[in-house]
Amino acid sequence: MDSSSPGIDFAVIGHQDSWQNISSFINGIRDEGQELSVEKIKDIFSFIPPRDIFRVKVRSKTGAAINGVYIETFIDPGKLDASFTKANVSKVMQAISHAKKMGARIVALGGFTSIVLEGNLDPFAGDDTKFTTGNTLTASYIAKGIEKAAGQHGINLNEANVLILGATGDIGLACTHYFKNKAGKLLLCARNKSRLEKLATELINENTAIEYSSSMDELVSSADIIICVASSSGIPLHNCKEKVLICDAGYPKNIENSSGDTLNGNLFHGGMGQVSNGYEFSPDYSNQIYRYAAPHIIHGCILEAMVLAFENKFENYSSGKGNISMQKMEEIFGLSLKHGIGIAPFYNTKGLWET
Amino acid sequence: MEATQNETMSIEAFNVISDVFSQAVTGELIGMSNFASLADTIDDVHEKMEAVEHANSERGHAEGFLNYAKKAGLKINVNLNGQYWGNVRKQFLSYAAKKDFIACLIIQEVILESFAVSMYTDVGHALGDEAGRLFLAIADEEKEHLEHSSDLLRAELKKDPVAFINKFEEIHSNCMTILAEFTATTDLRGHCGVCNGDCMKGALHHIGLDVTTMRGNALALYAQALDNIGIPGEKSIVWIARLPA
Numbered sequence: 001m002d003s004s005s006p007g008i009d010f011a012v013i014g015h016q017d018s019w020q021n022i023s024s025f026i027n028g029i030r031d032e033g034q035e036l037s038v039e040k041i042k043d044i045f046s047f048i049p050p051r052d053i054f055r056v057k058v059r060s061k062t063g064a065a066i067n068g069v070y071i072e073t074f075i076d077p078g079k080l081d082a083s084f085t086k087a088n089v090s091k092v093m094q095a096i097s098h099a100k101k102m103g104a105r106i107v108a109l110g111g112f113t114s115i116v117l118e119g120n121l122d123p124f125a126g127d128d129t130k131f132t133t134g135n136t137l138t139a140s141y142i143a144k145g146i147e148k149a150a151g152q153h154g155i156n157l158n159e160a161n162v163l164i165l166g167a168t169g170d171i172g173l174a175c176t177h178y179f180k181n182k183a184g185k186l187l188l189c190a191r192n193k194s195r196l197e198k199l200a201t202e203l204i205n206e207n208t209a210i211e212y213s214s215s216m217d218e219l220v221s222s223a224d225i226i227i228c229v230a231s232s233s234g235i236p237l238h239n240c241k242e243k244v245l246i247c248d249a250g251y252p253k254n255i256e257n258s259s260g261d262t263l264n265g266n267l268f269h270g271g272m273g274q275v276s277n278g279y280e281f282s283p284d285y286s287n288q289i290y291r292y293a294a295p296h297i298i299h300g301c302i303l304e305a306m307v308l309a310f311e312n313k314f315e316n317y318s319s320g321k322g323n324i325s326m327q328k329m330e331e332i333f334g335l336s337l338k339h340g341i342g343i344a345p346f347y348n349t350k351g352l353w354e355t
Numbered sequence: 356m357e358a359t360q361n362e363t364m365s366i367e368a369f370n371v372i373s374d375v376f377s378q379a380v381t382g383e384l385i386g387m388s389n390f391a392s393l394a395d396t397i398d399d400v401h402e403k404m405e406a407v408e409h410a411n412s413e414r415g416h417a418e419g420f421l422n423y424a425k426k427a428g429l430k431i432n433v434n435l436n437g438q439y440w441g442n443v444r445k446q447f448l449s450y451a452a453k454k455d456f457i458a459c460l461i462i463q464e465v466i467l468e469s470f471a472v473s474m475y476t477d478v479g480h481a482l483g484d485e486a487g488r489l490f491l492a493i494a495d496e497e498k499e500h501l502e503h504s505s506d507l508l509r510a511e512l513k514k515d516p517v518a519f520i521n522k523f524e525e526i527h528s529n530c531m532t533i534l535a536e537f538t539a540t541t542d543l544r545g546h547c548g549v550c551n552g553d554c555m556k557g558a559l560h561h562i563g564l565d566v567t568t569m570r571g572n573a574l575a576l577y578a579q580a581l582d583n584i585g586i587p588g589e590k591s592i593v594w595i596a597r598l599p600a
Contacts (some may be wrong), residue, residue: 029596040600047571050586
């Protein structure tokens, strides 16, 4: 950072979810006619150490403005599974050191990178820089988005069966607790059987109507609404109801790319917000790696750090796993609205939903 | 690679190791020549003596590689005027002629030493035994050059960040482009003039290496060197992304 750069209120540590995005980013930087094939880019990309690649200026409707930076981890999007965890965590830790060195006051750990916060906060204790997974605001946008979309689709939530894929993850747990008194029945699915059984037992003891299984196929045919917050991508979806409403909030997307065209009319990308007063990137890579169906859309996890920075609320807001309370979901959602940041319009890969 | 290993070594491995040593000797002699030229650009007596000392250190490395190669019966080809090494040397001399000490430092101690340290480390681990130990020992010494330059260049950056970054970008574009073409999966500008036969890159697997990983590791170390100097990430990513591949 040179001496003329503004101070850093927040940093975002992230990774790309597809080689298509990475190719667009790298070739967007290169001179015209010098584009590289994806194979050539793969030879280099994941060797690059984490670094800040662009600045972000965000404006609140209160008139305030904050400055941040995006730090790319250069994690290979094809290597997000457990067998690469050690190498990936090492890259996240390098990115965290870089954020601290840049003087960021709060850091959002987006997508896979939140793993270091969900597992263990000790390495960050006592730091001047604070960290958040951003999962609380993401969960709020998913929950409020489902309520809004259900209304538009004529689905009565009180009578609906809500399937949550990834129910034992941090966001999955938050959605489970949010909808347990609002939905007709919860259908819970997670790969880890012991965690799923523990959650199911708790809910049954509270007299919540649930079904649960580690096999999605056993639950999907009775679901009216599906919330996808699993850490897997490419999950095939079969035998679902014709008018099922789907919120795919995974990063990378859990089911959209494997579900074919038939579901697109009912599927939206959840957990996303829109900044009414806008943001600017410098350099402007918005045509390469931040392409959305409408202007000024950002992931909820990133927006959480921005909202906290607007509020001068520099604290480890979302950390650990299973700590998201309904009170905090309402608090952060209210604060985001105060700054003109609301749920993004419904869209999927094909574009905005038809109104 | 002990004498007994030579007896059982495949001809392919022997040829690759010969080429690896040929590249290392050529690179060290380029470094020796560059430091000697660098001495001429420096007015400060102590710095001038230090540059000569560095040149002598590079001479010692070349000698170390040559001594081992002779003992192991490797086929060594030295060519300071080949497509890539020759062009790097020409770039260096163009800045030395202008007595541009900082530019010379960037080329020799950041760009070339990043590649040397990284590639010697990879080769050292792959070869093991005496040859491997030699590469690793020399990599350690080259690392000191890299660190030495970072301190000087950090101070230079502070004086005038915009001018320094612009200058660095120009040097990067002139020199790293040559190294990127040299280390691409296939030589982008033809044969290097150092390998004895065909380009060795396609045969590196005979000694447990591959050019993609070696190139990636070298670029990673170069990127870290840029970070240590204080080049903003938003600049260095653009420089790296624009390199030939």
